[in-house]
Amino acid sequence: MSEVIITVRGEHELRIAPERATLHLSVALDGPDRADVVERALAVAAPVREGITAREQQGSITEWTSQRLSVYADRPWNTEGKRLAPVYRASVEFTATFADISEMSVWVTELSVIEGVTVGHVDWHLTPETEREVEREVATQAVGVAVSRARAYAEALGLTNVAPLEIADRGLISEGSAPMPKAAAMRGSAMMMEAAPAMEFQGEEITVSATVEGRFSAS
Structure with missing residues (x-):
């Protein structure tokens, strides 16, 4: 043949x-007064950022990101079709990649009771x-x-x-x-x-x- x-x-x-977990979370607050909303959002975001940097120094977080404070206004409509007073919303987005998954679980538990903090999705990956x-x-x-x-x-x-x-x-x-x-x-x-x-x-x-x-x- x-x-x-x-x-x-x-x-x-x-x-x-998976060996790593990237946590997505945000701080978001709203209200009728722009300055007050910004002040409260920054006050909540500060300990979140401090918690991330502390865990980075300890080695449980390998890398993280933080966006600048975002502020915008919205004028909602009432049931009678009239525009209401502006509502201001301030937000800061964070991501943190954990090498220690158990530490992430503990930290998320702490964050979950803080008003204005929303824990988003988690991306799982390898090194x-x-x-x-x-x-x-x-x-x-x-x-x-x-x-x-x-x-x-x-x-x-x-x-x-x-x-x-x-x-x-x-x-x-x-x-x-x-x-x-x-x-x-x-x-x-x-x-x-x-x-x-x-x-x-x-x-x-x-x-x-x-x-x-x-x-x-x-x-």
Whole structure:
């Protein structure tokens, strides 16, 4: 039998527990007097910022951001269709990335009782070092799957010699497929559960997957 070209696809994925959690929260207050609203918002935002910097110094927070105070006015309508007096709203947005998830749970419990503080969503992710290692591992395993499939096809045809011709990311060999990265990390979402005495955050496992395509000659 003459040389046969075999084209196969290999996939592999790993599920990894998240190592970091980025918490999104905001301080927002409103009222009829602009100066009073600004003063109260700054008074609430100050201890929040201090709590973040203190935890950064302790090592439980690896990085954080804070936006400038935002102030805007809105004139609502009453039930009779008349514009009411302006209502002012002042807000400050924060993000904080925690390496210590238990400390984040404790801090969120403290924040939840403060008027004007809203705890938003949590982004779960891996450290850059772990992400690189896992991506390398799943890519290597995906190539191994492709090689195994090529050999299985060759053996089914009674061929024994299999040599690689091309290995590429998915879509770069097969026509009509959209290219995609060899490894994609899917961040987990936050699931918050109330418990005594603190709120506990449990992140979904992060799925890191890889898909490759390979073209082999068999004889």
